Amino acid sequence: MRSLSILPALLIAATLSGPPAHAASSDWHVSEGGRIRIVTANQPDAGGNLRGVLQIELKPGWKTYWRDPGDSGVPPQIMVDGPEVRQAELSFPAPTRHDDGYSEWAGYDSSVLLPIQFTLAGHHQPATIAAKVMIGMCERICIPVHADLVVDPDRSSQQVVEEAMVHNALAALPAPASPGFEASIATASDDTLTVEATLPEDARSAELFLAGEGGYAFATPVAKPADGKLVFEVPVVAKPAHKPDGQGLPYTLTSSAGAVSGFLPYP
Known part of the structure; x- marks a missing residue:
């Protein structure tokens, strides 16, 4: 696995170098097992690709699933709606194997960042992102979590932190x-x-x-x-x-x- 970047170092780097940040995030969607939101960073590239993450914060003792959770789990899913965004694709850090006594499955037992690549209709400007997200959060049983998340590129109060979070998530992906x-x-x-x-x-x-x-x-x-x-x-x-x-x-x-x-x- 690629080395995890240290957040303070990324904050300094994002502050001192590169173009101005244009990061933005959705509001949190809160559920019984934790909360989720979408964070985006910077501007789309020449191909209209915008990087972001699905931030999943889990309460102690709760877990969530990898892209293939096994025969009884809920894989993370994201769908985008509206004319500004054509598609969204999730990537996944390396999971670990879990056995809940009923089945074995792959996932995460602590908070996790799932990188997202958004493909925008407009190549040269930020876009409002409206996404429907579904994940499973599990303690003793699995609870499907459905969330409608909206990212407004003109509304952000923590641009440097959000920018660093996306870079950190990408660095944590398997090579x-x-x-x-x-x-x-x-x-x-x-x-x-x-x-x-x-x-x-x-x-x-x-x-x-x-x-x-x-x-x-x-x-x-x-x-x-x-x-x-x-x-x-x-x-x-x-x-x-x-x-x-x-x-x-x-x-x-x-x-x-x-x-x-x-x-x-x-x-």
């Missing part, structure tokens, strides 16, 4: 998978994927998180050393009749040496 640190499919059948992990030399342990998309669903990967290599057997719960289009199945591979994310080809 892109590379030939020395990645996962690949070794074999595939109708009921099992065998995924081989390539790890840095100093890595002592690893865990694979595989997201089911496009009609695929998977149970928890099980690590099994084989011929000096680390492989994961992934039970296939469901698969589509035909391979979908797209990049493939999103995965995150975590280890004692950090974390990476990438895509496995559809089997």
Whole structure:
């Protein structure tokens, strides 16, 4: 995983260098397990992309889910409405595995920032963002949280803090998978994927998180050393009749040496 930036240092950097900040945030939506809001930073780039985060603050003992929470969870979702924003895409820091006694699932047991990339209709100016967000917050049971969040680019009282928060969230994402640190499919059948992990030399342990998309669903990967290599057997719960289009199945591979994310080809 990329190193987390220290917030005070980011505050100083944002204050002393670069163009003026144009960060903004929505109001908080408060629920039983915590609260959520959207924070955006700076202006859109030449392609109309604006960076932001979904800030999830959890109360002690509460948890929330990764992009694929398993067979009974609620994955984070965001939808945008209105003519100024075309789409919004979430990214995810490395999760951890949890067992609540009923099922195993991937997620976060403390407050977390989920980076968002907004694609704006206008490339050269900030936009009002109206988003519908749904996440799950869990203590003993999971509570779906629905929120209508609006970010007004002309209203911000903590621009430097918001700018630093977005940079910090992006820095905390897993690095892109590379030939020395990645996962690949070794074999595939109708009921099992065998995924081989390539790890840095100093890595002592690893865990694979595989997201089911496009009609695929998977149970928890099980690590099994084989011929000096680390492989994961992934039970296939469901698969589509035909391979979908797209990049493939999103995965995150975590280890004692950090974390990476990438895509496995559809089997």
